[in-house]
Amino acid sequence: MSITRRRFIRNASLTAAAAAVAPSLFLPGAKGAWGATLSKGKPIKVGVLFSLTGGLAVPEEDSALVMQYAIDEINAAGGINGSPIEPVIIDAKSDMNVYSEKMRELILRHKVISVFGCYTSASRKAVLPTVMSQRNLLFYPTCYEGAECSQNVICTGPLANQHxxxxxxxxxxxxxxxxxxxxxxxxxxxxxxxxxxxxxxxxxxxxxxxxxxxxxxxxxxxxxxxxxxxxxxxxxxxxxxxxxxxxxxxxxxxxxxxxxxxxxxLTTGEIETRAMGNEFGAGHFLSAPYFQALDNPTNHRFVEGFLASKYGKNGTTHYNMEETYTSAYVFKAALEKAIAGHGIEEVTPAMIRAAAAGVRLEDSVSPEGAVWIDENNFNTWLVPKIGQCQADGSFKIVSQAPSQVAPDPFSIYPDAGKCTAEGLKAANGSIRKDVI
Amino acid sequence: MDYSWVTFANALLLGLSIGSIWLIAALGLTIIYGTAGVINMAHGELIMLGAYSAYCLQTYLGVSYLLCIPLSFVIVALFGLVIERVLIRYLYARPLDTLLATWGVSLVLMQGVRMIFGNDPKYINMPQFLSSNVSFGPLSLSAFRILIIAMTAVLVGAFWYVFYRTHFGIKIRAVTQNKEMAASFGINSQRIYMLTFALGAGLAGLAGSLFAALSIVLPNMGTGYIVQSFLVVVTGGGSLLGSVAAGALTGEIQSVLAYLINDTFARFMLFILIVVFLRFRPQGLFSAGATRR
Structure with a gap:
């Protein structure tokens, strides 16, 4: 029997209809889309989604490396409640479509409990619809412009008001x-x-x-x-x-x-200076929460440990990398809290996010000095610093805020409302979820 | 922002510099496309190879930057020769296949360089006198941009001489106009194609060694230049004179519009102007008069 055009169209539309219905068959109930459960002693899978190739690879490859370093460090110290973290590392190839596709793959196929990744606002906005609809959790480890209030993101970088x-x-x-x-x-x-x-x-x-x-x-x-x-x-x-x-x-x-x-x-740090040649960077200024030159024992341990590890071949640390490193420890602290509260079998990404509220990394953990997660908007309280690039490519801190500054995602849009853990709360009390 | 004759003259001067950068990127492509009709999608990666050659020469062998420029030409020309012998020569009769094959070559080159040198950017040290600024009264331009303009002028002069004043050039033009006819007069067209491809590749390498100092050395740096190069070649019509005119014109349009409005708008307008121009003159500014392949 030959395929007539009409038959083809009918078959095609049936297939399309089936495809449209199919995902709803697999959508779990109100508990969230996350299908896997953790169990004691079994590895905890997390996604690591950065561009290892293409135009964004210059900073993002370093973030992926430092993430692996942090995971190794946590695992060597006994993991989380005895379970090691197992990273699923995927190359997003500097392509926004790939980001979104691979995010789906990480959540649906690999069943990761959280994803660390993205460096640009464009890629964050590309993956967020997936993260939100699957009720998963994205750790976004760099600066961004704010004006977002999603219930599925934790950001460890500075917002505009901290930058x-x-x-x-x-x-x-x-x-x-x-x-x-x-x-x-x-x-x-x-x-x-x-x-x-x-x-x-x-x-x-x-x-x-x-x-x-x-x-x-x-x-x-x-x-x-x-x-x-x-x-x-x-x-x-x-x-x-x-x-x-x-x-x-x-x-x-x-x-x-x-x-x-x-x-x-707001961007020219140690990685960029190394890439342009020190004499072109010298004398200019950068605002960031972290510099490689920060003089404290935790940072010395981080810099020396990282550069000596198999991940440290690029020879420098950078604010972006440090924010990625701290995000791993925020994850650890939040997951431990969630496990203590709900039991390891019950933990979902949403519980990890809820548990992250107010999580504090002390001086002994965070190379940039103590930071904590805001319990309303889930960005980070941190100390903004200003550094001047020296002739050898390192930065000298010339000014820093007296204490941690609160993150304010809607600092220039006061009329939009206040970002709370439940959603964006307007002046009249109505709450909008998942504002991106 | 106040507009005055001095700043406008500066914009014109800069347009000349931008034009010369685009032209030097497009010269190799002009020769390869204009002569052999090969749509060389790997041109950007040949530029990238030139930049990496300069980087290696400087970093590992300590060669001074000015010497790196001609050496990059030689290295990438030899590389082009190998590609031509191994791959391109089987494809001259099939222009669309050359497009796909050279695109494949570009991917292989990009990934190969990435595997050898890694993804992190490299940079080139320049002699001190090149990283300064030269003033002519109220006008000013960086010494390095002047070097590029001078280099472009010398190369265009050299190629005009080779193409129009030497025996070899007559052969090239004969093959360009009609390969079979030229062959019947005893010209070895395969050899001409091979040499022009190597020459074009070498020019891309030379351009790469210059761009390395202007910006940054990365495995994917070539992709930015290939669009610009094709723009110049297509607008120019594939001849040397056409490319020179197209390079100067597009450079000035870009610079003046960027001066009057802004950079992003300038780029947008430039593309629109070129599309409109090609709608009415698809053969470009100065067609080489070759039989269309």
Whole structure:
């Protein structure tokens, strides 16, 4: 029997209908979509989803390595309640579609109890719908712009109010009022600059110009010419990745000097400086909660331990890596709490998230100094620091907040409401869940 | 932002520099595509190989940067020769297959370099005098950009000479215009193709050694340049003169629009202008007059 067009269409639509119905057959009840249960002594599977290849690999590969280091360290110390952590490491290939597809694979096939991953807001927004619908948990171990209130995320990096609120007034006070904004052309730099404008206004500064470069572009000639004409006192940069390195190199090649017009960046850390060559990074400023040069016993142990391990081949530690490292310990503490409260067989990702509220990593665990998870919005209380890059590529801390600063995801959108553990609570008391 | 004649003149000067960067990236492609009709998707990776050659020469052998530039040409030209002999020469009659085959080569090169050198970026040290800025009255340009402009001018001059003033150039042009006819006059077209492919690859390598200093050395750095190179070659029509004109024109348009509005908009407008232009003149600015393959 030959396949007629009509028959083909009918079969195809039947298949499509079946495919649409099928997932609902496997959807479990109210307890959550997470199908596997933990049991004592059995490995605890977690997902590690970073780009090991492609344009995002420069910072993300290091995050994946430090994650494995942290897991090895936890396992060597007896694991979590006697169970070792078993990472399922997947390469997201710097492709947003792959992020979303692999997140599904991690949760549905590998049945991981939590996922550590993503470095950009674009990839976070690509995986979150899956994480939320499957009621799983994403540990997002880097900075982001805020304005989200999802019930399935824990973030260990700084929010905008912990990232540029100190940096802008510091730069205005030290170098002068006039500033020029340069950023990569995507959501995080634009939102960061919205925040920065507010701090700038409060500090009495003056914005001379705001320019965005396409992601991955390495031609900074036109922007540098505009900066030359505008003559700012300093530059505020949210340029990321390979573009950031091109920016710093061309800045010096075009005759600008860090002494007269420094770049205050939210991204240019030890990894980037190593990649551009120390002389191009020297003199510029970075705001971050962590620097490799931090002088405390926990950080010395972390740096020496990591660099000597099989994961430390790249020769440096970095704020991104440290935030990934602490996220592993937040997971450990939260899971231990959840197990103590519910028993190991009953634990779900949602319980881990609930247990993470207020989890505190002491000085003896966290290389950046004590941090804790906010019990409302599940971002991290941390101490923002400002470092200046030295001639040898290391950073010298020139200023730091007196104590931990509260994370505020809606700092520039006060009308949106307050992010609570249940969802975004508006002024009239209504609660919206899963705001991304 | 205030607009004045001085800043506008600076934008024009910068446009020249951007144009020369795009042109030097596209020169090798022009020669390979213009002569042999091979759509070389691995061109970006040949640029990347040039950058890694310069990096290796400098880091492991301590060769000075200025010497790395011609050496990268030689190394990547030899590499191109190998690719041509092993793969491309069987595909001259099938342009679409060359597209797929060279794309495959590009993936292999990218992954190969990643396996050898890892994913972390490398950088190149430049002599001090190149990382400074030169002023001509109110105008200024970095010394390195001047080097690239000069390099582009020299290369264009050299290729004009080779193509239009030497015996070898006459053979190349004959093969380009009609391979069978040229063969009947005793020209070994296989040999001409082989040499032009190696030459084009070498030029990509040279461009790579320059770009390495401008930006960063990464296994996937070539992907950014290939789009730009094809843009120049297609707009130019595949001839040397066409590429020179297209490079200068697109560079100036990019720079002036970026100066007047902003960089992202400039890129967007540039693509639109090129699409509209190709709608009305699909053969490009100056067609080489070759039989269309």
């Amino acid at each position: 540029s609120r100190d940096l802008i007034p510091f730069m205005v006070k030290t170098f002068g009022k006039k500033v020029f904004f340069v950023g990569s052309n995507y959501v995080w730099p634009k939102e960061s600059n919205k925040n920065a404008k507010l701090w700038l206004e409060q500090a009495g500064g003056e914005l001379l110009g705001e320019e965005y470069i396409p992601l991955g572009s390495s031609e900074f000639g036109p922007i540098l010419n505009k900066i030359r004409a505008a003559k700012p006192d300093f530059i505020f940069s949210t340029v990321v990745g390979a573009s950031d390195i091109a920016f710093h190199r061309q800045f010096k090649q075009e005759g600008f000097s860090a002494d007269k017009m420094p770049i205050a960046s």
